[in-house]
Amino acid sequence: MEDRIILAHGSGGKLSHDLIKDLLLRELGNPCLNLLDDAATLTLNGRLAFTTDSYVVSPLFFPGGDIGKLAVCGTVNDLSMVGAIPKYVSLSLIIEEGFLLKELKKIISSIHTTAQKAGVEVVTGDTKVVNRGSADKLFINTAGIGIIPDGVELSGSNAKIGDKIILSGPLGDHGIAILCQREGLKFKTSLESDCAPLNTLVADMLEASKEIHVLRDPTRGGLASTLNEFAESSKVGIKIAEDKIPVRDAVRAACELLGFDPLYVANEGKLVAVVCSQAAEKVLSKMQKNEQATQAAIIGEIVADHPGKVVMKTQFGSSRIISMLAGELLPRIC
Amino acid sequence: MEDRIILAHGSGGKLSHDLIKDLLLRELGNPCLNLLDDAATLTLNGRLAFTTDSYVVSPLFFPGGDIGKLAVCGTVNDLSMVGAIPKYVSLSLIIEEGFLLKELKKIISSIHTTAQKAGVEVVTGDTKVVNRGSADKLFINTAGIGIIPDGVELSGSNAKIGDKIILSGPLGDHGIAILCQREGLKFKTSLESDCAPLNTLVADMLEASKEIHVLRDPTRGGLASTLNEFAESSKVGIKIAEDKIPVRDAVRAACELLGFDPLYVANEGKLVAVVCSQAAEKVLSKMQKNEQATQAAIIGEIVADHPGKVVMKTQFGSSRIISMLAGELLPRIC
DSSP: OOSBOOGGGGSSSHHHHHHIIIIIIHHHOOHHHHTOOSSEEEEEEEEEEEEEEEEOOSSSEETTEEHHHHHHHHHHHHHHTTTOEEEEEEEEEEEETTOBHHHHHHHHHHHHHHHHHHTOEEEEEEEEEEOTTSBSSEEEEEEEEEEOOTTOOOOTTOOOTTOEEEEOSOSOHHHHHHHHHHHTOOOSSOOOOOOOOOHHHHHHHHHHOSOEEEEEOOOTTHHHHHHHHHHHHHTOEEEEEGGGSOOOHHHHHHHHHHTOOGGGSOOSSOOEEEEOHHHHHHHHHHHHTSTTOTTOEEEEEEESSSTTOEEEEOTTSOEEEOOOOOSOSSTTOO | OOSBOOGGGGSSSHHHHHHIIIIIIHHHOOHHHHTOOSSEEEEEEEEEEEEEEEEOOSSSEETTEEHHHHHHHHHHHHHHTTTOEEEEEEEEEEEETTOBHHHHHHHHHHHHHHHHHHTOEEEEEEEEEEOTTSBSSEEEEEEEEEEOOTTOOOOTTOOOTTOEEEEOSOSOHHHHHHHHHHHTOOOSSOOOOOOOOOHHHHHHHHHHOSOEEEEEOOOTTHHHHHHHHHHHHHTOEEEEEGGGSOOOHHHHHHHHHHTOOGGGSOOSSOOEEEEOHHHHHHHHHHHHTSTTOTTOEEEEEEESSSTTOEEEEOTTSOEEEOOOOOSOSSTTOO
16 A cells, blocks of 8 residues: 555545545444445434534644544534434545555544444445645544434524523533644643533433433634524523633643633533423533543523624623624644 | 635534525525424435435546535435435535635535426525535535335345346446546546436336346446455356447547556446346336437346356457456546
């Protein structure tokens, strides 16, 4: 096998087949994928969730993960956010000619490990190679299918007045880790992306209570944009308290230095839940027992005032409107 | 709205939302997509097909189609090739900063038209924007879900000795149309991509007989690579006759001029079927009544000789081994 990707790896001919067999199937193979048919065939019944995301993160490798881990976690998490149990993912690669095979191998191996951890199978895929300069190294798309258990009804438009807002842990780890890696910044405390599959956390939460109305992972645009989406879709107001929102000291320090607001920085292993107030404490204590959410906290509530708006009580006691991210904070964060 | 895509269109913040609402939902909106949740929720029962493909074709617009039409047809066709009725597709865009909004609009509109024609709905999506120079204008990923009717069992590994091989129409239209557009070549007869959804054709074929063993669309790598895949997966020999294989005069002329072999050129609206010999004539005559396959023909058969190999009887009466495409013929053909 050549040590770099060449255009013929994407030809649909012999080298494509060799790449698929020697690298992709060796790592990810299963009875469904091994057939190499045009589509995977699956037997599934009931309510399904279906999602897709393309990943263009730069750099491809960062503290706490790489584009492969991210591509599995992101899609697993999107399925989890509608309450689905993630089952199957597709994997589509757009590779720049000249990309190192050993890096591709590392990324495929990371996809494998993460898929195993999240309990999903890669059942169908595609590989394209573009000329040097037509893409930046590697882009990955994953789509996913999950099964929604009976009685689960989650949507950004389901928030009700009086509901509590729970955040699963400290904000901004992913965005700041990527930025530091990209710019070669070093802090005394090491910063790692929080990139992780959240399906077991969601399963725990739904076991504690079915009275969860909304779930979403605050990725691009951060917590601020996610809460604004809830306020808009559910036509409600949102009130949060700054002193309740967990942020690691290292992330806070980096944000201050770089002029970022943690509310707008991307996360890849956190979720925000809107939960019926009676069930909130029960859901919270269940979350805190899961390794993905030991620092979970109630950070605010859904209110009748200022529908469509998110208002934060600052640490100084004043109130501030938190709007959706307006420009672009950090391109290619995921 | 700006007249070009800027990085903030991919931020996950306000401009992302505006782009999604003003362009994507306006064109593609439906109750499921309009929710803008992290995943679409669908109710489906039984055997499903799941597939994905990324599209990196260059140029984005070509005679007979564009990247949007191609992205819907390709995924609809992959679902159809396992006998599924295509139902839902996802749409993920990777856009280069600076891309013209009016071109994006044209492509989204073409996605809409093609999806309507094929009877599929876009139910979930994603948009990423990368810095100028990090991608070539626009890449599209579509994944798709379809329902496999009872009794349908298609796979590249199902070819049986004695089966007939049917090709749905003339070879090479897509590849040659792209090449001529790219290189500014003009021929007297206009050459158009054959890019088309094949789901109604497959439905007609399965109505004629359930004794269809394999279906595949010969895209990248052409008919030659597809037949080699069948021979390898089913561990059988394949015999085809050159004089039975339809190729348009204009495509043949272009191929001769440019040094291509139509057997290796990509198609985007053709299929190859391996059909039980008793049912072959019935399936063929049904195909010829569908607008996508008026020139369908039986081009060969599955044999016990030379397992794993494809042998063609040439027009001069000699025999030639047809191997899988070895190098790269035409990068970024789809």
